[in-house]
Amino acid sequence: MSLATASRALNNAYGIAPATRERVLATARRLDYVVSPDAARLARGGTRRVALVVPHIDRWFFGAMVAGIEEVLAKADVDLLLYHVGGTDDRKKFFDRLPARRKVDAVVVVAFPVGDAERARLALMGVSIVAAGGQSVEYPYVCIDDYRAGRQAIDHLVQLGHRRIAMIAAHDADLPGWPARSGRSEAFIDALAEAGIPLPNELIRDVDWGGTNAAAAMDDILDGADPPTAVYVHSDELALGALSSLHRRRLRVPQDVSLVGIDDHPHAELVGLTTVRQPVREQGAIAARLVLDALDGTDTSSDDVDSGSAAVTVDTALVVRATTSPPGGHPDAKPDRRRRQ
Amino acid sequence: MSLATASRALNNAYGIAPATRERVLATARRLDYVVSPDAARLARGGTRRVALVVPHIDRWFFGAMVAGIEEVLAKADVDLLLYHVGGTDDRKKFFDRLPARRKVDAVVVVAFPVGDAERARLALMGVSIVAAGGQSVEYPYVCIDDYRAGRQAIDHLVQLGHRRIAMIAAHDADLPGWPARSGRSEAFIDALAEAGIPLPNELIRDVDWGGTNAAAAMDDILDGADPPTAVYVHSDELALGALSSLHRRRLRVPQDVSLVGIDDHPHAELVGLTTVRQPVREQGAIAARLVLDALDGTDTSSDDVDSGSAAVTVDTALVVRATTSPPGGHPDAKPDRRRRQ
DNA sequence: CTGTTAGCGCCTTCAG
DNA sequence: CTGAAGGCGCTAACAG
Numbered sequence A, B: 001m002s003l004a005t006a007s008r009a010l011n012n013a014y015g016i017a018p019a020t021r022e023r024v025l026a027t028a029r030r031l032d033y034v035v036s037p038d039a040a041r042l043a044r045g046g047t048r049r050v051a052l053v054v055p056h057i058d059r060w061f062f063g064a065m066v067a068g069i070e071e072v073l074a075k076a077d078v079d080l081l082l083y084h085v086g087g088t089d090d091r092k093k094f095f096d097r098l099p100a101r102r103k104v105d106a107v108v109v110v111a112f113p114v115g116d117a118e119r120a121r122l123a124l125m126g127v128s129i130v131a132a133g134g135q136s137v138e139y140p141y142v143c144i145d146d147y148r149a150g151r152q153a154i155d156h157l158v159q160l161g162h163r164r165i166a167m168i169a170a171h172d173a174d175l176p177g178w179p180a181r182s183g184r185s186e187a188f189i190d191a192l193a194e195a196g197i198p199l200p201n202e203l204i205r206d207v208d209w210g211g212t213n214a215a216a217a218m219d220d221i222l223d224g225a226d227p228p229t230a231v232y233v234h235s236d237e238l239a240l241g242a243l244s245s246l247h248r249r250r251l252r253v254p255q256d257v258s259l260v261g262i263d264d265h266p267h268a269e270l271v272g273l274t275t276v277r278q279p280v281r282e283q284g285a286i287a288a289r290l291v292l293d294a295l296d297g298t299d300t301s302s303d304d305v306d307s308g309s310a311a312v313t314v315d316t317a318l319v320v321r322a323t324t325s326p327p328g329g330h331p332d333a334k335p336d337r338r339r340r341q
Numbered sequence C: 001c002t003g004t005t006a007g008c009g010c011c012t013t014c015a016g
Numbered sequence D: 001c002t003g004a005a006g007g008c009g010c011t012a013a014c015a016g
Helices: A003-010 A018-030 A037-044 A060-075 A088-097 A116-125 A146-159 A180-194 A211-222 A236-248 A266-271 A280-300 B003-010 B018-030 B037-044 B060-075 B088-097 B116-125 B146-160 B180-194 B211-222 B236-248 B266-271 B280-300
Strands: A049-054 A079-084 A106-110 A128-132 A141-144 A165-171 A204-208 A230-233 A258-263 A274-277 A311-314 A317-319 B049-054 B079-084 B106-110 B128-132 B141-144 B165-171 B204-208 B230-233 B258-263 B274-277 B311-314 B317-319
Touching: A003 A018, A037 B037, A049 A060, A060 A079, A060 A106, A060 A280, A060 B060, A060 B079, A079 B060, A088 A116, A106 A280, A128 A280, A141 A146, A141 A280, A146 A165, A146 A180, A146 A230, A146 A258, A146 A274, A146 A317, A165 A180, A165 A211, A165 A236, A204 A211, A211 A230, A211 A236, A211 B266, A230 A236, A236 A258, A236 A266, A236 B266, A266 B211, A266 B236, A280 A311, B003 B018, B049 B060, B060 B079, B060 B106, B060 B280, B088 B116, B106 B280, B128 B280, B141 B146, B141 B280, B146 B165, B146 B180, B146 B230, B146 B258, B146 B274, B146 B317, B165 B180, B165 B211, B165 B236, B204 B211, B211 B230, B211 B236, B230 B236, B236 B258, B236 B266, B280 B311
Parallel strands: A049 A079, A049 A106, A106 A128, A128 A141, A141 A311, A165 A204, A165 A230, A230 A258, A258 A274, B049 B079, B049 B106, B106 B128, B128 B141, B141 B311, B165 B204, B165 B230, B230 B258, B258 B274
Antiparallel strands: A079 B079, A274 A317, B274 B317
16 A cells, blocks of 8 residues: 555544554554654654753752653653753853754753843744743743742741741852742741841851751851751751751750751651642643643644743642741640651 | 755765865854754664663652763763653553654663563664663663672671661562662671671561651661661661651660661761762763663674673772761761761 | 655765 | 765645
């Protein structure tokens, strides 16, 4: 039979006799034949591929995000090209060479602040772009409200009665302009202001990302003249560092000092860390759906539909575990050690 | 000028005048032109792509491995297609559908035990396969010697004078046949036997992978009649769980009980966990090189070269931190809290 | 419903 | 050293 007929059969196209199709499929099965996606793409246009640009694949947050994205994209039968853009040089190289060019229908930047120059380079690719975990004025995105998450953490401390509260923030040399920072910091400032607490500059540290750095910052803070009764840390992995400092000093948590983080990292549950949960995997899934929307939009050119839902903010929630209590730690007020088991 | 000339110029082919080439390249640059990799692949054969099959991308070990692979493969200008094969159903679906078929030149299975049926399916793809993190009789692989790693951990405990030692192993429903298990378990058995210590079956637990499960196992062990003075845990993430159990019970580590893990997870340093380091990222890099070798081999069909170096075992090393000491914990013998800072 | 005919964008002999 | 064909494996109009 003819080539075209076979092609139609394999693609479930219209206008083909069920019998013929069945025959084709059977033969294909017998020969273990599958169409070449590359050749198909060449003829049809549109790779079913999207590029994933991710800074630190070996950190939980990014891994979970990728897992979420992969899950729904795989289901939609689109492939993922992984570009690990770790350090600054990697980053430069990526945007200079644009290795994903002509290879994908879309790119997802994962928790990755895109600068103006970089945006210009990306535009060159001529494909849709979505940002996962980090808002963007230019692209469809999904993220949490970092300010709100921060407020949930701090307000919790304030409500417990803490007045002397430290903050450990972090920056990442590899991620200049990481957007979560400012929101989480502003939350601290505002919350204290609203509670009538003067901003304790001597209790604020801004470290390079990493648990050991956070531990050092915690040490530094505790060495101060008037140490805090509670510490707000920008993320759980940093909080774990702070916690190790506390343990090393044989300070009791939460009796001597309370500790709250953000993220709900798997290890947070393990050590009973009070934190603000963000659904990372779900964000990934949503990002993937944004991608699929974009692809459909491109295919059908229906610009007037759903062009507003391109910005999704998912909710966060305080998870109270065992590292927070009123100052001095009233045992009665102390929550269960492991809340969800 | 002609199409062919341009093609030659872009590919640095032989037989082209430097001037002409330069002119072509300049124009290409000006037009922001890049060749279509898909079309090129169609004409030339050989996608420059490899598939990465990874079970739990959101766990540190797998992420680090992927990072290592990506680093060298990106440098060689080959792209990575990511297939996240988490649960058993994912796995079945992947091997049934073989979504990477005809899309890649090789596939890397990351710490992923491949069964016979699965191997047969993979063979269908007709591409080279390498195993990263887990030995394989069939494929080129890179991994550590799990038995040896286990021995390094246990022998350390034995040398410190411990005679009552517990073991927490783990299995993963998603990774049936995980090869590291047996080696790490045998190490325990052999080491005790050599030291003349009878195997304490009541101190051995085999849990589902996960920190909380390990914590529960630790609880269970400590509730026993004659608790151990030291615990050997199959991996750091489990050890962190065990550690949380110890902390919760206000047991002093290492004075009351010593703890040793395997992996050197980033958090191990944070909490001062004594462990056996394995260079995960490096294993990824080596796996990537095995892939490149295989690709070259295919291209040039030079079967007689380096066909023996296909199995690499990388070294592990004991890292003594703060969770191990002689039974009872002689302060003098106690190593520095944070060894490498 | 099915076969024919063009390409998709590139590489590669083969003659100039 | 360069240009002119042919083809990689498939799909998409077209006719039958």
